[in-house]
Amino acid sequence: MRSLRIIVLAGMLLATTGGVARPVVVIDPGHGGAATGCEGFYGVYEKVVTLKVALLVQKYLKQAGISVVMTRRGDWDLPLYARADVANTVHADCFVSIHCNASLDLAPHGIETYTYGPGTNRYEPDQMVGPDVPPVATILGTQQALQRYGTALESHVLALSIQQSLVRGLKAKDRGVRQARYAVLHYNRRPAVVAEIGFLTNEDEGKRLLDPKYQDHVARLLVRGIKVFLKRRAQGALDFLVRRRLRAMQPLSRGRVRSAGARKRRSQASGHENAPGPGLKAGTRQP
DSSP states (O other): OHHHHHHHHHHHHHTEETTEEOOEEEEEESOBTTBOOOBOTTSOBHHHHHHHHHHHHHHHHHHTTOEEEESOSSSOOOOHHHHHHHHHHHTOSEEEEEEEEOOSSSOOOOEEEEEESSOOOTTOGGGBOOTTSOOGGGGSOHHHHHHHHHHHHHHHHHHHHHHHHHHHHHTOOEEEEEEEOBHHHHTOOSSEEEEEEEETTSHHHHHHHTOHHHHHHHHHHHHHHHHHHHHHHHTTHHHHHHHHHHHHHSOOOHHHHHHHHHHHHHHHHTTOSSOOOTTOOTTOOOO
16 A cells, blocks of 8 residues: 555645645546446546546646645556545545446436435446445444534535536536445545546447547536535635534534523413413313
8 A cells, every 4th residue: 555655645745835725636537457447339448538537637726726636647446445545634625536437228428426325326336335334424423423414515515516517518418416335435534526427338428538629628627616616615605504504413402401491491380381272271182
């Protein structure tokens, strides 16, 4: 795992320039090495396309002043949990894993973006954790589980930003933001998504995905979606959303329980709560 340590160290060094903190984005080109991913309509493997697009994403993010950590820069594989660990270790602002979709039926086409959840992508079973693996929130303490829920909300906003950017920019079929048990998302503690940038097995879409100009266009659109998310995050818009949702989930504090109990006792003493209606005896029910 020496290569993983080098990746993480490089990311931590990139995160600051001249003492000024910059956003950190982890880009994960799907598959690599012996893990080829799907074979496209024209015989090209998924791992080749995802790396080319990811390197372009890295280029354009850097041009925008955003620090980028790549999980791989060449044709090698990295364990799925290790890819997530890169984002966890450098405290990335977000993690985007780039994949191409596939289908035994050659007709499907379009864009999907995934967050972590109970679903699956049947075309990539090797990328999933099993249904017997408990959700992270069930094996964490209460506070950590709430933090995890906040991260899930941010992941959903990231997914929407990327999905909308790709669908509108490519004029592609919108297959929606979905959930699946992707391992790179299961082990992640940062806002994280898997972007399926098109069906490599579709004749037309597969041909476009092999075109360098189209790959460049996809990369720019991914960057646009990431930048929209980072801007919202920097402005605190996501913090407000997360705090509002978490307040709704938080159990009553001891002080709030006492206040609620006192209000109930005062209401009972004044005869407003459970008081019999006109013409009824106490203990009888209104028909």
